[in-house]
Amino acid sequence: xxxxxxxxxxxxxxxxxxxxxxxxxxxxxxxxxxxxxxxxxxxxxxxxxxxxxxxxxxxxxxxxxxxxxxxxxxxxxxxxxxxxxxxxxxxxxxxxxxxxxxxxxxxxxxxxxxxxxxxxxxxxxxxxxxxxxxxxxxxxxxxxxxxxxxxxxxxxxxxxxxxxxxxxxxxxxxxxxxxxxxxxxxxxxxxxxxxxxxxxxxxxxxxxxxxxxxxxxxxxxxxxxxxxxxxxxxxxxxxxxxxxxxxxxxxxxxxxxxxxxxxxxxxxxxxxxxxxxxxxxxxxxxxxxxxxxxxxxxxxxxxxxxxxx
Amino acid sequence: xxxxxxxxxxxxxxxxxxxxxxxxxxxxxxxxxxxxxxxxxxxxxxxxxxxxxxxxxxxxxxxxxxxxxxxxxxxxxxxxxxxxxxxxxxxxxxxxxxxxxxxxxxxxxxxxxxxxxxxxxxxxxxxxxxxxxxxxxxxxxxxxxxxxxxxxxxxxxxxxxxxxxxxxxxxxxxxxxxxxxxxxxxxxxxxxxxxxxxxxxxxxxxxxxxxxxxxxxxxxxxxxxxxxxxxxxxxxxxxxxxxxxxxxxxxxxxxx
Numbered sequence: 001x002x003x004x005x006x007x008x009x010x011x012x013x014x015x016x017x018x019x020x021x022x023x024x025x026x027x028x029x030x031x032x033x034x035x036x037x038x039x040x041x042x043x044x045x046x047x048x049x050x051x052x053x054x055x056x057x058x059x060x061x062x063x064x065x066x067x068x069x070x071x072x073x074x075x076x077x078x079x080x081x082x083x084x085x086x087x088x089x090x091x092x093x094x095x096x097x098x099x100x101x102x103x104x105x106x107x108x109x110x111x112x113x114x115x116x117x118x119x120x121x122x123x124x125x126x127x128x129x130x131x132x133x134x135x136x137x138x139x140x141x142x143x144x145x146x147x148x149x150x151x152x153x154x155x156x157x158x159x160x161x162x163x164x165x166x167x168x169x170x171x172x173x174x175x176x177x178x179x180x181x182x183x184x185x186x187x188x189x190x191x192x193x194x195x196x197x198x199x200x201x202x203x204x205x206x207x208x209x210x211x212x213x214x215x216x217x218x219x220x221x222x223x224x225x226x227x228x229x230x231x232x233x234x235x236x237x238x239x240x241x242x243x244x245x246x247x248x249x250x251x252x253x254x255x256x257x258x259x260x261x262x263x264x265x266x267x268x269x270x271x272x273x274x275x276x277x278x279x280x281x282x283x284x285x286x287x288x289x290x291x292x293x294x295x296x297x298x299x300x301x302x303x304x305x306x307x308x309x
Numbered sequence: 310x311x312x313x314x315x316x317x318x319x320x321x322x323x324x325x326x327x328x329x330x331x332x333x334x335x336x337x338x339x340x341x342x343x344x345x346x347x348x349x350x351x352x353x354x355x356x357x358x359x360x361x362x363x364x365x366x367x368x369x370x371x372x373x374x375x376x377x378x379x380x381x382x383x384x385x386x387x388x389x390x391x392x393x394x395x396x397x398x399x400x401x402x403x404x405x406x407x408x409x410x411x412x413x414x415x416x417x418x419x420x421x422x423x424x425x426x427x428x429x430x431x432x433x434x435x436x437x438x439x440x441x442x443x444x445x446x447x448x449x450x451x452x453x454x455x456x457x458x459x460x461x462x463x464x465x466x467x468x469x470x471x472x473x474x475x476x477x478x479x480x481x482x483x484x485x486x487x488x489x490x491x492x493x494x495x496x497x498x499x500x501x502x503x504x505x506x507x508x509x510x511x512x513x514x515x516x517x518x519x520x521x522x523x524x525x526x527x528x529x530x531x532x533x534x535x536x537x538x539x540x541x542x543x544x545x546x547x548x549x550x551x552x553x554x555x556x557x558x559x560x561x562x563x564x565x
Binding site for chain 2: 085087
């Protein structure tokens with residue numbers, strides 16, 4: 001599959017503060033690529049570097065297979081972007097706002113109507129933008145990004161400041177884009193729940209470092225199950241189970257096993273009973289993706305440990 | 310072609326803005342001031358400094374207020390407003406991700422600013438001509454003879470405009486470089502006040518140099534002692550250098 005964005009060992013710092021540290025990303029064509037991380041993780045900095053608004057201190061960024069700065073104008077012609085809040089002129093109408101950007105892109109006037117129709121704003125296109133609701137402004141921002149039929153859409157926190165209805169509108173729109181317009185979407189957010197519903201691929205960064213990159217299923221596989229066993233002989237049980245399914249931690253009479261998906265709790269139970277260890281309780285816990293995301297982004301973990309999703 | 314497209318976009322952005330309304334409002338204030346002064350003062354006021362022609366006297370009075378006070382403030386405000394259109398809401402992160410060369414943005418903004426300053430000066434000239442038609446009705450002893458000295462009037466107004474190019478480029482650099490509206494406006498206001506004192510000093514002390522950029526347009530009114538053509542050429546060249554430096558600075562600037 002063609003790779004539209006390739007980020008290789010990119011570093012960026014502001015003075016003494018490191019914003020992005022050796023980041024590697026690979027965005028496949030026709031995917032909805034969710035770029036996740038808590039606030040201040042380096043998402044916006046990465047997006048600005050991808051769009052050529054900032055220069056990396058080190059590393060390389062390629063778009064559509066060619067280095068970003070070598071083919072800047074040609075590459076930007078194939079990209080639509082919405083970075084944080086939409087850039088709208090409140091004293092102009094929706095159509096006039098799109099007309100400003102149409103002139104930069106040198107595309108036909110028809111594109112304006114197509115973009116307005118895609119975001120369902122045709123009927124209010126002649127209204128001044130200052131009279132738009134937040135959701136309408138956000139959708140107009142997406143329409144602006146869609147002008148000129150881009151192959152790649154870069155959306156940075158597109159649901160920021162929206163009410164639940166607005167979030168739903170934008171989410172539905174993003175989900176429909178790859179099929180409806182053949183667009184690859186690079187979507188950044190600090191909310192896993194938001195991205196999880198639309199993304200086919202995910203990357204998670206924390207403190208400027210990549211913690212995970214892969215498919216949604218890959219992330220699910222990584223969020224391992226936790227088996228908690230209460231026994232009468234914890235020391236013997238610990239020795240018996242160590243190395244069987246995964247790391248085992250002992251807390252008094254309880255053993256906590258961080259187990260792989262293929263580890264069966266029934267097997268653990270029968271093994272313990274066979275050795276004469278009485279099992280008084282056995283529970284299996286599956287952390288949600290959100291819990292796993294929090295775990296990934298709250299503790300510094302080496303890139304290598306997680307990068308191959 | 311790309312420059313034209315970006316210029317068209319820049320012009321569309323000006324629609325319904327206070328900056329566009331200022332093109333009419335600022336010179337009209339000067340015209341009203343001139344009308345008020347000339348309707349109150351004796352007819353001889355137009356013959357100061359040995360000026361024989363009433364039209365030239367009226368045009369110079371308008372030019373005095375325009376060149377010394379209103380135009381520097383007008384350029385200050387217009388440059389801050391034009392740059393502010395894209396500083397607000399941080400439009401740069403969206404504009405600079407468009408497939409156009411970065412240098413086209415400062416260049417088109419400079420063109421728009423120059424066009425608005427020229428339009429303001431033209432409105433003033435038209436207003437002065439209308440004043441010349443109105444004044445005899447207010448003061449019957451005032452007679453504006455014909456023909457109107459077009460050539461001299463247009464030349465003086467064009468020279469004032471040309472000498473404003475250097476301060477205009479400096480002001481545009483400041484406005485683009487700093488997002489803060491107050492940085493841009495206070496720079497212009499302080500420069501205008503300094504220019505005011507520079508002109509006053511040059512009048513009080515003959516031979517005192519009057520080459521502070523914001524005071525240059527006033528040279529047109531005391532042209533006997535200055536080579537306007539040379540000053541125009543030097544200040545124009547310096548203006549181009551400032552514009553080029555501003556452009557380079559803009560292209561290297563990172564969007565945060």
